[in-house]
Amino acid sequence: MTEVEIHTDGSCSGNPGPGGWSCILRSGVHAKELSGWELSTTNNRMELTAVIEGLRALKRRSRVTVCSDSAYVLNPFVKGWLAKWQANGWRTGKEPIKNQDLWVEAARAVGEHDVNFRKVKGHSGDPLNERADELAVAATQQAIAALRSGATV
Numbered sequence: 001m002t003e004v005e006i007h008t009d010g011s012c013s014g015n016p017g018p019g020g021w022s023c024i025l026r027s028g029v030h031a032k033e034l035s036g037w038e039l040s041t042t043n044n045r046m047e048l049t050a051v052i053e054g055l056r057a058l059k060r061r062s063r064v065t066v067c068s069d070s071a072y073v074l075n076p077f078v079k080g081w082l083a084k085w086q087a088n089g090w091r092t093g094k095e096p097i098k099n100q101d102l103w104v105e106a107a108r109a110v111g112e113h114d115v116n117f118r119k120v121k122g123h124s125g126d127p128l129n130e131r132a133d134e135l136a137v138a139a140t141q142q143a144i145a146a147l148r149s150g151a152t153v
Contacts, residue, residue: 010046020139
């Protein structure tokens with residue numbers, strides 16, 4: 001089974017506001033950088049989108065380590081919250097979870113691979129975390145430029 005590391009990050013200017021996501025996929029000597037943006041989003045949505053897009057980019061079932069500095073992304077997987085949300089109809093008690101559309105997609109994408117999650121400390125010199133941050137911020141700047149040129153949500 002192919003082993004892949006995916007380093008992810010999300011960025012947002014305002015919350016909500018224009019935002020960007022990025023992921024860096026590495027397997028052996030191969031690496032691929034992906035990024036994208038939305039005109040109106042939140043930082044949490046961009047963090048989660050980065051994970052989803054990284055997993056979607058894989059062409060076959062793989063053993064994956066997702067590296068993220070986002071507790072919002074990590075905790076539901078690492079602490080078992082995601083399984084509880086699913087069992088409870090995507091609710092935390094009486095309230096529906098926020099960003100349910102993305103959590104449903106994330107659960108599906110993770111289920112297609114053998115995935116582990118690893119916490120990395122943000123802005124602490126980890127080269128791939130720093131690069132993922134640069135890409136996400138650049139994508140956010142693209143969203144801001146699109147808004148300034150008259151794009152609509």
